[in-house]
Amino acid sequence: MCGIVGYLGDHKASDIILSGLEKLEYRGYDSCGIFFHDLDHDQYITYKDKGRVKHLMDDFDYQFTNHLAIGHTRWATHGRPNLENSHPHFSLSKRLGIVHNGVIENYQELTAKYLSDITFSSETDTEVIVNLIEYFLDELPIEESIRKTLSLLEGSYALLIIDTHDPSIIYAAKSKSPLLIGLHPEGITLASDVMALIGHATHYYPMEDKTFAVVSQNNDVYEYQIYDIIGTKLSPELLEMDLVLDEIGKAGYSHYMLKEICEQPSVVRKIMSKYLDSETCRIPEDVISFFMDATRIYIIAAGTSMHAGFVGKYYFEHISHIPTEVFIASEFAYNQPLISSERPLFVFISQSGETADLRACLTKIKERKFPTITITNVATSTLAREADRFIEIHAGPEIAVASTKAYVGQVTILAIIAYQLAPHKPFSLARELSRLAVAMDAIIDKRDYIGRIVSDKLTHRNCFYIGRGLDYFTCLEAALKLKEISYIQAEGFAAGELKHGTIALIEEGTPVIALISQKRINHNTRANIREVLSRGAEVIVISLTDVSESADQVILMDVHEMLSPLLMVIPTQLIAFYSALHLNRDIDKPRNLAKSVTVE
Ligand code: F6R
Secondary structure, three states: OOEEEEEEEOOOHHHHHHHHHHHHHHHOOOEEEEEEEEOOOOEEEEEEEEOOHHHHHHOOOOOOOOOEEEEEEEOOOOOOOOOOOOOOEEOOOOOEEEEEEOOEOOHHHHHHHHOOOOOOOOOOOHHHHHHHHHHHOOOOOHHHHHHHHHHHOOEOEEEEEEEOOOOOEEEEEEEEOOOEEEEEOOEEEEEOOHHHHOOOOOEEEEOOOOEEEEEEEEOOEEEEEEEEOOOOEEOOOOEEOOOOHHHHOOOOOOOHHHHHHHOHHHHHHHHHHHHEEOOEEOOOHHHHHHHHHOOEEEEEEOHHHHHHHHHHHHHHHHHHOOOEEEEEHHHHOOOOOOOOOOOEEEEEEEOOOOOHHHHHHHHHHHHOOOOEEEEEOOOOOHHHHHOOEEEEOOOOOOOOOOOOHHHHHHHHHHHHHHHHHOOOOOOOHHHHHHHHHHHHHHHHHOHHHHHHHHHHHOOOOEEEEEEOOHHHHHHHHHHHHHHHHHOOEEEEEEHHHHHHOHHHHOOOOOEEEEEEOOHHHHHHHHHHHHHHHOOOOEEEEEEEHHHOOOOOOEEEOOOOHHHHHHHHHHHHHHHHHHHHHHOOOOOOOOOOOOOOOOOO
8 A cells, every 4th residue: 555656847746746645545545745956045845744644735835946856655564653663764864865665674673783883763664675775885886775675675655755965866666566657858757657647648658567767857857767786777668658647546536435436337337338349248268268268267356346346246257157266375385275276267356456464375376377357447557467367347536545446346347258258148238238327327316315325324333235246246245345434343144144143233223224126036135135134224226127126225227137226325335425424534544444455
């Protein structure tokens, strides 16, 4: 997690760093800081503190001319979120300043071996890196000291380093944590995410693992050189910037999450335009052939993406007839199951494409030479680059920490793949997805009504979602969304399982939200609703018209049963949103979370 930004160029560096940090705040927001060169007085200035970037912007003075700066927004791993642990950190002599995203696993061994005399001023592993570089400076020039240090580090890092002896250079290095170099004739910007490059780069280059970059100013020209760890020059392939500022604004909505919920019908339409041509799948053949060759699919994912994986399993088994298993990435990485299939295919589902738990699995799977595919929203991400093939979700940048439209994008893509693999097509997917998008629009238009239900009924400290079959998977996702942004303790249950223990928690007024979209099991879920009603639960039923009863609180337009998870999830996202609004929570940046979970 954590976001880093650096800038060297003609413009005011502190402005670019602060607006970049604001865009990267989704990566962590425990503390933040900036380090820049004040050209007017030829001195270096550091501002840092716990709290949000807004504090860094509003409460410090940036009136100095400055063209060189690095900044950081933190999700705490080593050490509490406080002033001392905020980045940037400095070497003992204060010659070197550094910002770091990642975790150095062997920092204690390195400290014992090289830095036992030093009293550190923070609890971070980052201070070890910068002091190690300074340690080697006794014998080596700066670039070699940095490279020597990098060769000793185990773990993950994206680093930006300023050597105060030369205000015309930024050093950068990357392994496992993302780092991009954005190029513009008027300056070079470095950042953890392409979003912080918008407006400041025409092209960019996602740095490869174990590479080192020197960004420098030579008269009026800004240059960069990329090296591998032993100092061999590399020639990077540049990508064109295709994101525009509008895509990352709130477009008049009060919150990113609400904007992203409302964008979901367009996400479905956009994915159709990319990957479905009438009834023909347009996912490239070399990707589809991976699925066609597989005798068993293993889906690996975390959180919301894993919930999309459960729906994917249902699709692959029921539509394509391929046995499929879903694994929690953090478990799979260290407890691999017996892989008995002759031709397994490993599918990694990830909004960010950077989740460390998935990366750990991908490395292990690749060692065993099994085929891999990543489904991700970020085409330049590590998981996209490191898998054999990748499929882009095309949901557009998702900025709210709680994932909504990426989930809908993932499930839509899984439906398209499963449909393509189907021995015979059970329905017209193009027609059903178009109907789905209309039904999504309809419930989104009625969102204020959901807001009213929430303020009347969701006043308890806990809540249960119940459903069967595909609705059960939606319940898991619904409960995760509710707890992560409202902090209401919520659990998703298979409706029939509730009576095997958890029903003991139902008391007078306990909210139970029942999801019913599957005709075959409507009757069974209704029986479970009666069980909780008779124990005093406050029940909200969300159903499709075809299976509805007149007393149901939210009745949605009918869609094909297979696609119902894509529709049923929307009222649950709105329930989470309005509950959090009602409780005055920080909806887009809930406590303790970060969007891109780059630590295991
Ligand atoms: C919940 C949420 C998380 C992520 C999980 C995996 O709203 O966003 O549960 O789904 O951290 O992240 P990705 O999909 O980026 O691998």
